[in-house]
Structures are given as C-alpha cells and as structure tokens.
Amino acid sequence: MFSKACEYGIKAAIFIAVNSSEHRRVSPKEISEEIDSPQAFTAKILQALVRNDIVQSVRGAHGGFEIEKDKIATTKLSQIVFAIDGDNIYKGCGLGLHTCDENHPCPVHDKFKVVREELREMLENTTLEQLALDIKSGVSFLKI
Amino acid sequence: MFSKACEYGIKAAIFIAVNSSEHRRVSPKEISEEIDSPQAFTAKILQALVRNDIVQSVRGAHGGFEIEKDKIATTKLSQIVFAIDGDNIYKGCGLGLHTCDENHPCPVHDKFKVVREELREMLENTTLEQLALDIKSGVSFLKI
C-alpha cells in the first residue's frame, strides 16, 4: 500500500511527535531504533520531512528532530504521505491508465472510487496528535 | 496500490474474458497491444495466471489464451490480485509491523481496517464477467 519510505516516515513522525510533546529532541539513531528501521535510510526520509516543513531539525551539538506543538495537532497523515509518496495512492487510476475519469473510466474506476475516497478521508482526518496520543498511552505500538 | 504486474494481469484477464465470450483465443502480442503493456513481461504474467488456473493456455498453432465460460462468471478480482501480488495489500499491516492485531495494533490499525475491509470486499465481490461486460458495451476502457 505505502512504500517502505512512507511507512518509516509516518512512524518516525509519530515518534518525534511523542518526544516533542515532552520537550525532547531525538536523533536518527534513536528514531530508527524505536521504529525498527535502517538508520541512514531513515535519515534521508527525515530530510524529506524537514524540506516539506513537517518536521524541524536542529543541527549541531544538542541538535536533533522535533515538531512544533501546534504542528503536532494540525499535521495530517495525508501531508506526510504526500511528502514521501505523492498523491498517486488516492488520486491515480487503480489500473494505471493515464486518463481515468467519469468520461473515460478504467474497468474498476467506480468500484475503486469508494476505496480511494475512504483512504483519502482517513488520511485527511487523522492528525499526528491522535496517533501520538495512542503511542503515549500504550494503546498502539511502533514496532514488532 | 497494485504492482504494475498486477495491473497488467487484471487488464489482460478482462481482455481474454471479453474475447473468450466471443470464442476467440488471443495471443500475448494482441493482449499487450490492447492493454498497452510490454509484451514479454505480459507473457510472464499470463504464465502466472495459467499456473493459478485463472486463465487457460493452448500451445502450438492456433493456440492462445482463453477463459472457460463458467470461470468468467465465477472468477473474482481478488483471485487475480492474489495470484500476482499475494494478499498483503488487504491483509498486511499498513505500517509494515510483523505483528499487528487488536492486541498489538500499529498506530493506524483501526483506521486502516475500514479501508482494507472495503478493498477486500470490493475485490471479492467483483467478477471478471462484470468487468468484461463494461468493456464489451464500451462503458469502460483498457487503455489510454
């Protein structure tokens, strides 16, 4: 469904959010350990999140990654997915046609529309804050 | 969402179904032209569909690919997807956790469940016949 990069990106953002809410910056090393992902690759994905203004980075000693408090509440899952995988997952044609719309639908266009719409809504209605809260309270998990 | 291989496989199966319903066998060349896919790669995918007993092949002169009439009506989209991509798309964890269930959910487990369920239902309730009929009547399209 999502690329590995996107899976790591989502989990990393959640972990950063959890720690930022407790005023702790975290390093790629810490992040990759907590979300069980390759460190250098995760660092690349973090760069993408920084460029897309989803995560803040602080270079140098005592640096690390963090997310502003307001952003934790306002950032949607869709923004993270978009920053890494683009919007093809909930916008593109299910069978890869270049043009696929009501006038020129692929064979699964109508049936797919429902699923894609459900996915889009889910991504747009889920905030980093909600996901981080469940991790903090031990209701959900980032690895294993 | 689906792999390229899976997209080609679905479109190929629909095209074969359309032609089989008119008692015509089709070749990989014809198929790849009609669904706009690379011929040799498509041929590989057809082999997989044959091995999974979704499509029949007839070797030698006047051979080609076909689908038995009953199978057109009973084959579900889910079977084609399963034969090529497996069931990870609607069974696996959205964030790639090895274990992800009610007892040990990933952060998006509950929210994802709805989408995955919708997808699974769609794939299991859509038959090749339905898709082929829309192509025959010019309501939907296999390329462009």
Add this chain to the structure above:
DNA sequence: TTTATTTCGGATAAATTTATCCTATTTATA
C-alpha cells in the same frame, strides 16, 4: 577558537520490480 556533536547531502551499493531476448517445447496442418 578549537573540539565534539549533530544534521545535510552526494556517491554508491544492494535488492526488488519491471522489462527484454532467445531457445525449447508443443501442436495443427500441409
């Protein structure tokens, strides 16, 4: 100002997916 710490970013490698090529095998028919 030097040093230690930390992210940034380019180069490269490994793995997987997508795609091509060529020969073997099968089958109908002349």
Add this chain to the structure above:
DNA sequence: TATAAATAGGATAAATTTATCCGAAATAAA
C-alpha cells in the same frame, strides 16, 4: 514427417526502491 505457429521458461538487462557510507556544514560548549 516436416514445417509453421504458438506458449513456456531460463538468462539477462534496465529501472526503481531500499539501504549504506562518508565527508561537508552547522552549532553548542569548553
């Protein structure tokens, strides 16, 4: 039985995704 027409399948290549490595740049603190 020979030939032509087809699919099967192995080997290989190209493209993309995933992953690693290392030096450059930035920053806090000694």
